[in-house]
Amino acid sequence: MGEVHPMKRILKIIALGLCLGLGLVLIQQGLNIDEHTFLMWYWVLVPALLVVVVLINVLYNLFYLHKVKALAAQLEEGNPQAFVAGLENLLHTAKGRRLREILTLNLAAGYVETKQFDTAIPMLEAMAHQRLRNTTLRVTHTINLCLSYFETNQYEKALELYQTQQPLLDTFRHDSTYGIHIAILDVVAALAQGDYAQAETLLHTAAQTKTTPRMQRALDELSHTVETVKAEQGS
Numbered sequence: 171m172g173e174v175h176p177m178k179r180i181l182k183i184i185a186l187g188l189c190l191g192l193g194l195v196l197i198q199q200g201l202n203i204d205e206h207t208f209l210m211w212y213w214v215l216v217p218a219l220l221v222v223v224v225l226i227n228v229l230y231n232l233f234y235l236h237k238v239k240a241l242a243a244q245l246e247e248g249n250p251q252a253f254v255a256g257l258e259n260l261l262h263t264a265k266g267r268r269l270r271e272i273l274t275l276n277l278a279a280g281y282v283e284t285k286q287f288d289t290a291i292p293m294l295e296a297m298a299h300q301r302l303r304n305t306t307l308r309v310t311h312t313i314n315l316c317l318s319y320f321e322t323n324q325y326e327k328a329l330e331l332y333q334t335q336q337p338l339l340d341t342f343r344h345d346s347t348y349g350i351h352i353a354i355l356d357v358v359a360a361l362a363q364g365d366y367a368q369a370e371t372l373l374h375t376a377a378q379t380k381t382t383p384r385m386q387r388a389l390d391e392l393s394h395t396v397e398t399v400k401a402e403q404g405s
Contacts, residue, residue, distance in 0.1 A: 231269050234260060238276055245283060246384050254280040271297070275307060279314050287318045294318065309342045313351050317358065325362045332359050350381045350389075357392055366403060370396055 241256040257277040264270050274293060281290035294315040302308045312335045319328030332339075332355065339355070342348040353376035360369035373396055377389055 227266075231266070234264055234269055234273065238273065245280075246382055248384070248387075250280055250283040254284060271302070271307070275310055275314075279310065282314045282318055282321075285321070287322050290314065291318045291322070305338065305341065306348075309338055309348055309352075312338060313348070313355055316355055320358045320362055329359065329362060350376065350379050350385050353379065354385075354388060354392060357396070361396070361399060366396070366399055370400070 237260060238257070241253050244250065244252040244256070254277065257273060257280055261270065261273050261277060264273055275297065278290045278293040278297070281287070281293070294311060297311055298315065302311060312331065316328050316331050316335075319325070319331065339352050343352050353372065357369050357372045357376060360366070360372055373389070373393060377393070381389070
């Protein structure tokens with residue numbers, strides 16, 4: 171999910187400070203407050219107001235992210251439709267580019283989970299042009315788009331994305347959250363390339379990883395796919 175550039179944030183805060191400062195100057199002139207008293211209160215009120223604005227923004231984002239975390243429990247309980255419905259509702263009211271990017275990316279992941287690839291792929295492809303700077307958002311985006319391509323038999327697109335994003339995937343390969351997702355992606359990529367022995371080896375390694383019930387279900391499903399392909403090749 172993209173991240174607002176730090177310079178843009180700084181410029182917004184500076185602009186807000188200038189507006190506040192101009193407003194206080196108008197108040198000083200309108201009420202004929204002496205300059206010493208005005209400056210004393212100016213250096214108290216402006217920083218305090220800016221802190222309040224920033225704090226409100228942080229709390230607003232945390233409120234929505236807390237709701238996303240609560241909805242994620244639905245995925246673990248095997249109820250991805252509730253997760254998708256909850257994210258759709260949050261997107262109706264959420265404000266702010268970065269927050270909406272996070273919610274949109276999570277919603278797209280929900281569509282992938284429910285096999286609604288015709289909906290997920292356009293969303294993820296649109297986000298690919300937004301130059302996501304946050305690495306956790308980028309790896310989430312890459313994993314979901316790559317898997318969606320594989321699931322819809324768009325192997326050329328999937329393998330191109332998988333190969334070009336290897337440096338990013340390698341960064342998170344041993345991460346406790348993303349590692350298992352990347353391991354599954356590795357197995358699927360091996361299958362797509364016809365390297366069934368490598369797919370089986372990678373799957374065996376991934377199966378040794380301690381993971382959540384949801385990801386264990388995904389591994390079991392993938393194991394069944396690998397066994398089916400092996401049987402077909404042997405026949």
